[in-house]
Amino acid sequence: MTKIHPTILVVNDDGITAPGIKCLMEAMQELGRVVVVAPDSPQSGMGHAITVGKPLRFDKVDIYEGIEMYSCSGTPVDCVKLAVNKVFKGRKPDLCVSGINHGLNNSINVLYSGTMSAAVEGAIESIPSIGFSLDDYTLQADFSHSIKYVKEIAAQVLKNGLPAGTLLNVNFPATPHIKGIKISRQANAKWAEEFDERMDPHKRPYYWLTGVFQLNDGGEDTDVWALENGYVSVVPVQFDMTAHHAIPLLHSWTFNV
């Protein structure tokens, strides 16, 4: 059953001043007490990185009136670890929401995304966790059509919980004409990289990572299909990366050692 006034941790990877996190914290204020812990600079593409080789800064900040907020010099996953350890001090929040990301985190992007990795870290901490992302990379992204879904999905997770070891990856199409929610699986896809080579003023080359999304999956049960057809995709995600189905095959191998 939903607690009367749950505590909700809000994180992201676009940084504490991104419009997406403002929308998310405002939506969550209607559901409970909001605490924001977010990176002090954009951390897109940081995946599940943590900061081990250098120390972290972690400061209480006063950006939006009436909201308890902390900024962190580290990664999105660092933010969740600091929230659990320094803010909540062992009294876990009832929900961890990450985003709303400026840009999709469907399919293989779940691995590269700091937004999703923060939600994964929430789940590792046994906090019911959800990552939200919108198909619009720009700072001008219009999150308004996604808000009612954000609130409803968060409310359902607060009410029902999630199975141990799982979290939700929720992606929104950019269209204002959303058809509904599709429970989906991660589409099989990859990025075909192209490195844009340039020359610096000292005649040394440098490279920008760019790429083209390559879908290798014709299924109509994927997050890619849902989004292309105007639905919100909701994928249950797990952090047990064991390929359990491959264990019998490996048992059949003979190691000559």
Add this chain to the structure above:
Amino acid sequence: MTKIHPTILVVNDDGITAPGIKCLMEAMQELGRVVVVAPDSPQSGMGHAITVGKPLRFDKVDIYEGIEMYSCSGTPVDCVKLAVNKVFKGRKPDLCVSGINHGLNNSINVLYSGTMSAAVEGAIESIPSIGFSLDDYTLQADFSHSIKYVKEIAAQVLKNGLPAGTLLNVNFPATPHIKGIKISRQANAKWAEEFDERMDPHKRPYYWLTGVFQLNDGGEDTDVWALENGYVSVVPVQFDMTAHHAIPLLHSWTFNV
């Protein structure tokens, strides 16, 4: 069937001058043509991070005689992307090996590890991939007892391939008395964080991330059990993070939106 003279990409996260990658490249030279693409500085804990907000340096270097080597300013995953795109130019290597990592990457560490994420990226590129790690964080780590296992496991993967979408996570105990190989699953565990708070000369606090490994899994089929009992653990890993078992549950939810 094993190619007569396969091409083997060697990557890591401890950096191109780490002793672990030298051991790995030497072992792989007995199996085929070795190409090394590794970070120019330590990248431990970088997970599946990629470099999107700044450009990359990527240079051919001459560190060990007779080995084609490239150093990259980015993350372990960047290294694999650059290798595929700039070195192999679409003609994929026959094997991608990552490590040997100074320190274990078993259990939940698979998510935080740059070593394992490089191997995951190899698998995303449809290259048979293996990550190797040793239970010794020091630069003086003794990899000698693991070498015959590294060669045999790599040879088996070259011979048999791996199922689509999977790779291997191989961890070695520090003991010289290795009992054999155990095919295992990722143990359920987490890090209980503790942030070591210090004061800088300007009286501003900063924090070092530290933690204690917390095992929540009594299974004798896990990588933690195998390592504690003197075995090499071999876990098949997949990058489909969908919690397929949770899909029916989510279908049973009613979204009021």
